[in-house]
Amino acid sequence: MPPTDLTSPAEPVPGKAAPGKAAGALPGGGGAASARTPCGITFEQVVKRFGDNVVLDHLDFAVGAGERVTLIGPSGSGKTTILRLLMTLERPDGGVIRVGDDPLWHMERGGKLVKAGEKHLHEMRKRIGMVFQQFNLFPNMNVLRNLTEGPVHVLGLSRDEAVERARGLLELVGLADKEDAHPTRLSGGQQQRVAIARALAMEPTVLLLDEVTSALDPELVVGVQDLLRDIARSTDVTMLCVTHEMGFARDISDRVLMFDQGRIIEEGPPGTIFEEPREERTRAFLRAVLAS
């Protein structure tokens, strides 16, 4: 398949919200309501370099609103960079990224796209949440404060509202009894579940999962994966997931993208990618991952 075929936006997934105008409500105009409408993601000719190393080479792809997409491929193939660009942790060197209808790193001015300032980024980030490989909980705050910090200081919830939301989420992730604990006192699996709850407390429309079980002891992986499966089942959040856990990728994904050297070399539903991959490089990668 020529790479140009990958530029067309994905079909909306049956039973899930279609990519809608509502998702593109102007930043700042829609408040909390617009933040909950699922957003699609589009990469248009996105380039990212680190020094001389071209990590993403004019990348085009799209994720439908509410779609669950897993990025697989060898390390260094640019998967994590995609998530980091979306979370505004890295700045693209070229191209346009859209979340909903709005460009993430640009603003439209007089029909032209110009580089956006921090204010625009702040509004756009409200749509996006991220869970990190290393959890990155704030060790100077207890679990509850980790969950209320964003809702209070970013979404403007009152402390009581934020606490109520946080307790609901701790219930969801099975850690209702840990709200006073400090993150360092929790196991890796518990920390990651708190981190997931912290991301959800911001009610993102797009959730980015960056190798969320890679740092966990094997026996703790299942709990976190089960939680994410539940979230995938019970919400309509758009999910973009980088993982080396192929079983999990198969369960959670509507579509799998296989990356190599900053390009998508193959994509399709998980059944197809895992059982009948067309590309030799995909087959080699899957063999290597399954053998490890």
Place this chain on the structure above:
Amino acid sequence: MNWDWNYTGKLIPDLLDGLRVTVTATLLGYLIALALGLVWTLLRRSPNPLVHQTVRWVTEFVRSTPLLVQLFFLFYVLPSWGITLGALTAGIVGLGLHYSTYTAEVYRAGIEDVPRGQWEAATALNLPRRRVWAGVVLPQAVRRVVPSLGNYLIALFKDTPFLFGITVTELLGSAFDEGAHTLKYLEPITVAGLFFIAVSVVSSLALRRLEKHYATH
């Protein structure tokens, strides 16, 4: 040379007055050092090269000149430019300014020690810049540097006798005055030394406890 207990007893009230001045200068000077040091650190991170370079040179300059020169400057030179500070005020400002250049380095190291993942998590939560600093980075940075900051408190305390150079009758100064008055230096200077030791030891113990508290919380 015999130790005169009677004389020693009479000295104590005056020396305690001196100690009060020393402790006042220490605490106020230290507060200035803590606050101003943070200001230096944050300004040094300014994207504006004029700002961060200027701050870099000012702090470098202050750190590499002797405290006594700075005190003389504040107390004897500034008045010729129309700025007159009381001796104790000049002393407190001098100590605070001098030590702020050290605390600035301590803060800088502490901030650099905060893992990148913390900044990234704060960005992912979309926390406003001020909240990132006040809620996430500084509390973690300060926790890491409490021991170093504490050591500078004790160092600053031990530097307070320099204030005698600009006529502040602090602890050592009051001991010296007593000696000059009676021409008996043994008792006042020894007692002043003991006061210094007592305060240093008590502060060190308090700092150890603080460190332990931060290590376990």
